[in-house]
Structures are given as structure tokens and as C-alpha cells.
Amino acid sequence: MTFPRTDAAASGRRITVMDVGGTTLRVGTFDAAAGGLLPDVRRTPVDGMARFPGSSVPVLQGRVVEQIAREAEREAAASGSAGLCVAFAGPVGRDGTVRGAPTVWGGGGGPLPLRELLEARLPVPVLVVNDLTAAAWRYGADSPEPFCLLTISSGIGNKVFRGGEVLLDDEGHGGELGHWTYDRSTDAPPCDCGGRGHLGALASGRGVLAAVRRVAAADPEGYARSALARTAAGPAEVDNPSVASAVRAGDPFATEVLRGTLVPLAAAIGGVFASIGIRRFVLMGGFALAVGERYRALLTEELTRQGCFGLTDGQIASMVVLGADDDDHGLIGAGLLMDRRLGPSDGAAPAVRTERVVAR
Secondary structure (H helix, E strand, O other): OOOOOOOOOOOEEEEEEEOOOOOOOEEEEEEEOOOOEEEOOOOEEOOOOOOOOOOOOHHHHHHHHHHHHHHHHHHHHHHHOOOOOEEEEOOOOOOOOOOOOOOOEEEOOOOOOOOHHHHHHHOOOEEEEEHHHHHHOOOOOOOOOOEEEEEEEOOOOEEEEEOEEEEOOOOOOOOHHHHHHHOOOOOOOOOOOOOOOOOHHHOOOHHHHHHHHHHHHHHHHHHOOOOOOOOOOHHHOHHHHHHHHHHHHOOHHHHHHHHHHHHHHHHHHHHHHHOOOHHHHHHHEEHHEEEEEHHHHHHHHHHHHHHOOOOHHHHHHEEEOOOOOOHHHHHHHHHHHHHHHHHHHHHHOOOOOHHHHHHH
16 A cells, blocks of 8 residues: 655655554654654653553643643754644544543543643644544545545544545544444443443454453363464463464464454444445554454455445455554654645745644
């Protein structure tokens, strides 16, 4: 797969980019002239609840804002930044307000006007977007074809890119397919959000691992014959890398468990297609990419089995593609998006813009 560059890719400007996750803050510089990241991406623990357990939400919010601003100043001083784009792990409104961040500072607390707080401190334009919104721009900056980006990792998330924009409402709603309820039984697997039967609880990396353990308990002989039993003392010791390795190697037990988890995922994809006609789905995320081509093939088989109204089997077979096998999606997408928002450069040092730079 090739990755698009923006119209302003030859501007020569450099942009500070950040990817703020639940545990790790990644900081780098996007070189617009080259259309990619400079090689020295830094990773540091996020000053959130994983590092400071027991701290209140307001205290953690203050720590995170201070850390982002400090790291932005440091990166900009080294690279001569024309702007900052933050890809944040949580719903983000059109105005750059973070509506929630359960993996960063936990539940509760009010919305945080992150863009406004950063612009008050930094002498460059600031853009704050959801991390998957940023990642979608890596694949869609100049793509005429609409697509849905799906991440299959510890959870499941998605974003739809269509008509040159990521489809969200002004408050940042959209792209939470992982919290679509598929299984409404009272004993459905629990989701990290507190609900039950959500797609993420069933088909994410964590969901697959939980399914392996459930099936192993129900079929101990089948588990004992599997490759998983040869690498773990018991089902409780199995981890996602061993599941991915077993599926890649064609292990029947692990493969059949994965097939079962792909049933709800294929149903969700079919629903997206049926509702808005998206026919291209780009897979990213640690678990899906660890299984690799085998994951794409198994998902395509299940999509074909379920069918997509109006499409032939051949058309369905080309719907799903793998994204790049790295963890730079958010950083690269943030750079492409910010470079486009800043507009063409005349070669001079960029002036600070007085209008707000907002995400869609």
C-alpha cells in the first residue's frame, strides 16, 4: 500500500506531532517536504493514572497538559516547528476539547479544553484530534476513495474517512464501533467500559484472548492438542503474542477460536457497508497486524460467508486491506492533517495564525 502526501507536502515546514495514549506519549517531528517523520521519535510514560495512580482527575489533567506543553516546547526548539498536532486517546470535539479520557485520567471529570490551554502557552497553531482521526489521515489525506479505518488491539475503534474528512459530529461522536452491542445476553463478555457484549469485548485482542481461555475450559482436550498448550503452562498463561503466532502457523484450535470472534466483527463491517456504502476497510492495531495476512484472509472469508447485500463474492474479497505494520499511524496522520490545515507555504517562517485551527 502507498501512503498519500498532502498538496502542501513540498512546503518544507516541520510540525511537532504527538500521540497521547493511556501509558505512552510519543513525540516526533513531521517533515512536510519528505512527507514523513524524522527518525528520532521519543517515547515517554504519560503523566496519567498509570504513572500516578490514586491522583484525582483534575490533578492528572493538569499533569498531562503540562507534560504535553513541555514536550512540545522541547521538540519545537530542536526542529523549528510551525505548529503542533496532538492525537489524543479519547473523544475530541470540533473545538479541540477532550470529552473524556478513561485510559489517561480515568472516568469522571469535566471536558478539558486542551487546544485552548495549549494555544495560550505555545506560540504556534495547535490542533487536537482523536488518535484514530489522526491515523485516518495517514491513509486518506489525498484519497478519493472513502474508507473505514479499523484498529484491532486491546480494544476496537474505527473512523470513516469520506469526502476529504473524518465523519464526526461537533462533539466528537463517531468511531466507537467497539462499543456497539452485539451480544445482548446477560452473561455476555464484559467490556472495559463496564458494558457487556460490546464488539470490543468479543473481537479485540483482549476479547480473542478471553475467548481462547473460555474455549480451553470447555474443551480441555482440544486445547491440550494445540500449539498454545506447548508454550504455556495452562490457559491462564496464554498471551496475545502466542495466539497470533499459533494462528499464523495454522494451529487448528487457535484458528477456530479466532474465526468465532470474527463473526461479530464481520457483522459490524457489513452494517457499515449497508448503511453508508463504504467498501474499503483498512486494518491496523497490534493484534490484527501481529496475525497479519492470515487475519485479513479469515475476516474476508467470514464476510463472504455472511454476504454484503448487492456485492459479489469477488467484490467482497477486495474490501479488507492491511495497514502499515508500525505504530506511527497517529503521528504521520497528525503531520499530514496539520500541514494541510496550515495551507501553502511561501517559504518564509510561518506566522502564528490568529484564527482557530479546528478538527472535523
